[in-house]
Amino acid sequence: MSSAILSSGIAFHVKIDNWLLYGLFSFYATLGVYNGQRLFKLNRKSLTPWLQWVKKYQRSLFILSILSSLLAGIIVLKIGVSNTTSWMLLLASTFVSLFYVIRVFGKNFREIPMLKIHLIALTWVSVLILFPLLNEGALDQSMNILVAHYLYIVAVTIPFDIRDLKYDDITQRTIPQMIGVRAAKVLSFLLLVTFALLMFFSWVDLRLNLIFYLGVIIQLFLVFNMNEKRSDLYCAGWIDGSIAIIGISYFM
Numbered sequence: 660m661s662s663a664i665l666s667s668g669i670a671f672h673v674k675i676d677n678w679l680l681y682g683l684f685s686f687y688a689t690l691g692v693y694n695g696q697r698l699f700k701l702n703r704k705s706l707t708p709w710l711q712w713v714k715k716y717q718r719s720l721f722i723l724s725i726l727s728s729l730l731a732g733i734i735v736l737k738i739g740v741s742n743t744t745s746w747m748l749l750l751a752s753t754f755v756s757l758f759y760v761i762r763v764f765g766k767n768f769r770e771i772p773m774l775k776i777h778l779i780a781l782t783w784v785s786v787l788i789l790f791p792l793l794n795e796g797a798l799d800q801s802m803n804i805l806v807a808h809y810l811y812i813v814a815v816t817i818p819f820d821i822r823d824l825k826y827d828d829i830t831q832r833t834i835p836q837m838i839g840v841r842a843a844k845v846l847s848f849l850l851l852v853t854f855a856l857l858m859f860f861s862w863v864d865l866r867l868n869l870i871f872y873l874g875v876i877i878q879l880f881l882v883f884n885m886n887e888k889r890s891d892l893y894c895a896g897w898i899d900g901s902i903a904i905i906g907i908s909y910f911m
Contacts, residue, residue, distance in 0.1 A: 662902070666906070
């Protein structure tokens with residue numbers, strides 16, 4: 660839901676008429692992909708409490724993933740893809756999402772050293788932000804927005820890598836593995852501040868938007884208090900959920 664609010668908020672802010680449809684597309688696409696990826700992760704030797712829950716309800720989640728993906732496809736047809744580049748972007752994002760978890764020659768994309776977090780950020784920015792802007796011809800006025808949100812997604816993904824330290828293979832070379840938990844939190848903190856500054860100078864009307872600053876402050880607080888023992892609820896609930904506050908601020 661937070662991804663849908665962020666996507667529709669940006670589309671609304673740049674005056675895209677179909678902002679609600681883009682938000683719904685983001686919601687169903689994210690729901691379909693994430694549930695599908697979690698089902699593929701069930702072949703891990705060690706399962707997180709969240710994946711144990713996924714295993715318990717895997718049949719229902721499989722059906723939900725298929726239905727969500729179909730609904731995302733129907734919404735894309737309803738919106739209408741206006742150019743070849745938009746189609747290529749959607750196909751590339753689908754390809755990355757699939758092979759993020761599906762192994763080819765014994766390895767998937769998330770297991771390639773130093774690549775995991777950047778694939779997540781690039782896919783999120785491509786589907787949630789770049790696709791609506793590109794498809795509606797509004798890209799020329801929003802390049803800074805793409806950069807800002809790429810840094811933002813990297814920042815809010817770092818806590819998930821901290822949580823996964825006990826599960827990720829050391830060969831993946833995630834940011835916390837390479838520089839340690841404390842330095843990773845500092846990096847996330849700095850990226851969030853950089854994101855806020857870029858948005859401050861890119862969208863003038865955000866400068867007096869208290870909800871935007873509240874969203875950033877909450878995420879800074881959550882990152883500051885992150886550690887390896889935090890639960891899935893802390894990351895998938897609080898950190899991921901607080902993304903919605905940023906999205907809501909774009910409607911103001």
